[in-house]
Amino acid sequence: MMNAYQIKGFYGAAALALSLLTLSASAKVVPAGCFTDNMVLQQKAKANIWGTAKPNSQLTIVPTWDKHKYQVKVAADGKWTAKVATPAYGGPYQIAFDDGEKLTLNNVLIGDVWLCSGQSNMEMTVGNGYGGVNNVEQETKDAAKYSAIRMIKIDNKTAFQPQQEVPVKWAWRECNSETVKDFSAVAYFFAKKIYDEKHIPIGLINDNWGGTVAEAWTSGTSLKSMPEFAEFVKTAEGGLTQADIDARYKNEVRQWINRSMTGDPGFTGTNATWAQADFNDSAWPKMQLPNFWEQAGVANYDGTMWFRKVVNVPADWAGKDLKLNLTGIDDYDVSFFTGQEVGHTEQFFYPRNYTVPGNLVKAGKNVIAVRVFDNGGLGGINKGPLNLQLANDPSKTLDIAGEWTYQQAVPLIKLEQPPVHANTPNRPTLIYNAMIAPILPLTFKGVIWYQGESNADRAEQYKTLFPLLIKDWRSKFNNSNMPFYFVQIANYDCKDQPPVADWPELRFAQTGTLAVPNTGMAVTIDIGEGGNIHPHNKQDVGLRLALIALAKDYNEQVEYSGPTLSSKKINGKDVELSFSHANGLMSKNSTELKGFFVAGDDKKFYPAKAVINGNNVTVSSPDVAQPVAVRYDWQNNPDGTLYNKAGLPASPFKTDDWKDIRL
Numbered sequence: 001m002m003n004a005y006q007i008k009g010f011y012g013a014a015a016l017a018l019s020l021l022t023l024s025a026s027a028k029v030v031p032a033g034c035f036t037d038n039m040v041l042q043q044k045a046k047a048n049i050w051g052t053a054k055p056n057s058q059l060t061i062v063p064t065w066d067k068h069k070y071q072v073k074v075a076a077d078g079k080w081t082a083k084v085a086t087p088a089y090g091g092p093y094q095i096a097f098d099d100g101e102k103l104t105l106n107n108v109l110i111g112d113v114w115l116c117s118g119q120s121n122m123e124m125t126v127g128n129g130y131g132g133v134n135n136v137e138q139e140t141k142d143a144a145k146y147s148a149i150r151m152i153k154i155d156n157k158t159a160f161q162p163q164q165e166v167p168v169k170w171a172w173r174e175c176n177s178e179t180v181k182d183f184s185a186v187a188y189f190f191a192k193k194i195y196d197e198k199h200i201p202i203g204l205i206n207d208n209w210g211g212t213v214a215e216a217w218t219s220g221t222s223l224k225s226m227p228e229f230a231e232f233v234k235t236a237e238g239g240l241t242q243a244d245i246d247a248r249y250k251n252e253v254r255q256w257i258n259r260s261m262t263g264d265p266g267f268t269g270t271n272a273t274w275a276q277a278d279f280n281d282s283a284w285p286k287m288q289l290p291n292f293w294e295q296a297g298v299a300n301y302d303g304t305m306w307f308r309k310v311v312n313v314p315a316d317w318a319g320k321d322l323k324l325n326l327t328g329i330d331d332y333d334v335s336f337f338t339g340q341e342v343g344h345t346e347q348f349f350y351p352r353n354y355t356v357p358g359n360l361v362k363a364g365k366n367v368i369a370v371r372v373f374d375n376g377g378l379g380g381i382n383k384g385p386l387n388l389q390l391a392n393d394p395s396k397t398l399d400i401a402g403e404w405t406y407q408q409a410v411p412l413i414k415l416e417q418p419p420v421h422a423n424t425p426n427r428p429t430l431i432y433n434a435m436i437a438p439i440l441p442l443t444f445k446g447v448i449w450y451q452g453e454s455n456a457d458r459a460e461q462y463k464t465l466f467p468l469l470i471k472d473w474r475s476k477f478n479n480s481n482m483p484f485y486f487v488q489i490a491n492y493d494c495k496d497q498p499p500v501a502d503w504p505e506l507r508f509a510q511t512g513t514l515a516v517p518n519t520g521m522a523v524t525i526d527i528g529e530g531g532n533i534h535p536h537n538k539q540d541v542g543l544r545l546a547l548i549a550l551a552k553d554y555n556e557q558v559e560y561s562g563p564t565l566s567s568k569k570i571n572g573k574d575v576e577l578s579f580s581h582a583n584g585l586m587s588k589n590s591t592e593l594k595g596f597f598v599a600g601d602d603k604k605f606y607p608a609k610a611v612i613n614g615n616n617v618t619v620s621s622p623d624v625a626q627p628v629a630v631r632y633d634w635q636n637n638p639d640g641t642l643y644n645k646a647g648l649p650a651s652p653f654k655t656d657d658w659k660d661i662r663l
Helices: 013-026 136-145 185-198 227-237 242-260 430-439 453-476 502-515 539-553
Strands: 040-042 046-052 058-063 070-073 079-085 090-098 102-118 149-154 168-174 202-208 286-289 303-313 322-326 332-337 340-345 352-356 364-374 386-390 393-399 402-411 446-450 484-487 519-522 564-571 574-580 596-599 605-607 609-613 616-620 629-632
Touching (some): 058 079, 149 185, 185 446, 202 430, 286 303, 322 332, 340 352, 446 539, 519 539
Parallel strands (some): 149 202, 446 484
Antiparallel strands (some): 046 079, 058 090, 149 168, 322 352, 332 364, 564 574, 596 605
16 A cells, blocks of 8 residues: 555656656756656665756755755866755655756655666566566556556666766656566566565666676776786776777687687598588488477587588589578587688677688589587577578579588587677676766665676686675775675576586575675575576565565564575484574475485485484485585576475585586
8 A cells, every 4th residue: 555655646758758858958957867757766865966057057956855955066067966865765755956947856755776787687577578477467467556666777888988977778667557567577576575565665776788797797997806807907998999899809709719629520620621522421410400409309418519511502603602691590600611611600699691702612512511609508500591692693592401410519518618799798897887887876775686697607707706796886886885685596407408517606606605794695496497597487586685685674574595504514324414594494395305416535426315304404325325525406407395484495505616516
């Protein structure tokens, strides 16, 4: 039930945009883009407000909650900043600005403001992005009751230098059944739970970008402490341009491709043996393309795969330039025609349209070979058209879909990761410069963060990088104890796929980040979807983040964490594990505990029997006479059943420090 600060009207997106356009055209006072109608200001704070106005003028700011007049001197460059004292939560209010011409911001609430950041699982919206959430019709209907929840969307931008102008994709919106469809789902369900419990207006700064890495969100100042990023940052600070980036990237990719030939059976030195016309591939299996190889009989394989196709070129095409069109490769490729490389692309599903020089084109038998690099999940040549065309007459086309031969080459774990693309946001500090730096003066309560999938191939590095990001933001926002609550990445991938160390190790790196003060982690190992990296259950993600905030910031006596390993003790063939947050340990949805594995000195893990004893769990295996190590849920998509009474799952863990060990 809404109370005195319930909003009394809805300003539609079009009306708001028109209003802001009119204001910017006619009023000299222009607050920064994060200050608009419908906004939420942080309660009980000296909230920073800034913007531009008539140079050297005197600006008066008057909020209606106390009618206090703030007198602000506008600088010669037109910039101004003010600290405005805010009361306890309430509203709606107005804020009036006057430098000779007046501007009023309406429908302003005072409450708690949270910065909501990360990659696509934070970006995913309630009703529009990535397919929407579970029970979306009811959720959008219920949103009409939550107009005290507000959101602003920061636009996706990059910059080589820290920026000051706030890039706003859409201004503050109050929640209703229509606007909520574009709200970050995790952020909305987080706010909804807090509002249900505390009836405090919640402002959400939606500042995220799908598929991005943590280093892109970290300041150059901090990244210079990590050697792997320092050179790029220093170069950027010295005036790096996009043209410089493009040239460097082109060189790095060539070097990466050349290095990847080592150990690949398809090459003899730098000669692409498997691409030659006279290579005998009669023993190779066959596959219909376009297709994902996992869906065509090659399960549980990531890495490089070679494909070959014999094509009969018409006599009148001989000696003429052709176009080789391969439009759906997952992820990257190097393509050959009669043994000669004709192109390579390091972009997922980006159209390949390679020119085949006429001197390679013979009448009759020719061989096309494609070396595909798959970085995880499904891989292959999955979308059409697949064809050859005469370069000077595209109406003449030769279909090359159908039967190809194929052969596995090098598994992913043995491959070096490719360079970061020249035009991607995933370059050190570039997102920070454009999307975080401009809001550094903003006053807010804390951060919720959902990211990690894009760093999963560098889990060891993440152990340093992620705590660095948190400390960096606290320093830059001038709040050394700023709450920072994050989501541990969810279960994902096929159940029968052999576990790749990256995802469990990334989760473990996230768990280790809890050593940073005033952090919290929402475990989601039980609510992912094996075939969908964007699971639809965002309700529980938001809820679990909200439980952390309620316990740590709102003085609520609630359990906010699942069982967390605190110690182990070996007693003969048994290993006794002790847990914190262990009130009411239980096996959920199963009569026996699942997910535990035990190993001896040989580092071979076996499924373990696990028995609950109070706050402890005792594990053992008949295959391990002298146990040394225990792992729990150490897979991409595990089946662990350990929960506490609050219904929160145990976090995956390991008691060893072994590397590259498969269960």
